[in-house]
Amino acid sequence: MVAVGKPVAEALPTTLKTVDEFEQWERQYGGEGSYEFVRGRIIEKNEMKQAEFLILKFLTRLFTQTSAYAQGDELAAEMDSYIDDTRKRRPDLAYYTLAQIEATRTGERQKTRFAIEILSDSESYQDVLDKVQDYFDAGVQLVWYVIPENQKIYVYNSPDASQGYKGTDVISAAPVVPDMQFVVADLFA
Known part of the structure; x- marks a missing residue:
């Protein structure tokens, strides 16, 4: 799904420096893009x-069972997340409080x-690292990188450390959404 693709090439302005200029x-x-x-x-x-839609469906339905959703x-999905005046990302899924x-x-x-990001075929390892760093620069507390091909999820609690989960491992969205947890294999069933 959504991953860092190729920079848009047709007649792009090369002088844009800020998110405000980009949004204009x-x-x-x-x-349409x-x-x-x-x-x-x-x-x-x-x-x-x-195939990515099934992952999003599983995660969003799981989220509806949490106390965060109840409040x-x-x-x-695909909601803007502003990093600073020069960066705006669109995670595959993003958590926002009321x-x-x-x-x-x-x-x-x-x-x-x-x-939550789902790795796409066009993403490089550097793209992943850049995105994770951007999210933590913005103050994120948790990033999940879902790797469908390997049926794994990498959990980042900082931009420099991740832990991989697969199979019967239980993954949790704590500390952000502590009651959102599941067995990784269930996501890919």
């Missing part, structure tokens, strides 16, 4: 594949506290 360009010329903006680079995100928080969601009414830009 996107409103005028962005078209989905984009991230990272320090002057416009990155087109790939469309979701059906109005959301696990949203207070964050309500703050968007006034135009306040939000940063996710928990990002």
Whole structure:
């Protein structure tokens, strides 16, 4: 699904420096695509594949059973997460509290506290590292990188340390959503 794809090539401005400039360009010329903006680079995100949709369905339905969901928080697909004035990412799934969601009414830009990415064929190892670093630069507490081909999930609690989970391992979204946990094999069943 959504991973860092190739930078958009057709007639792109090369002078964009900020997220504000990028969003102005996107409103005028962005078209139908989905984009991230990272320090002057416009990155087109790939469309979701059906196999990835099953992963998103499993995770979002699991989230609806948590106390965070009961209090109005959301696990949203493809929602903007602002890193700083020069970076905006779009995680495959991003967690936002009710207070964050309500703050968007006034135009306040939000940063996710928990990002879930699904590795795509076009992503390099460097792309993964860059995304993880960006999320932690924004103050995220937890990043999951789902690797469908290997039926594994890498959990990052910092940009420099990850732990892999597979098979009968139990994964948890603590400390952000402590009651969201499951056996990894169930995600890929």
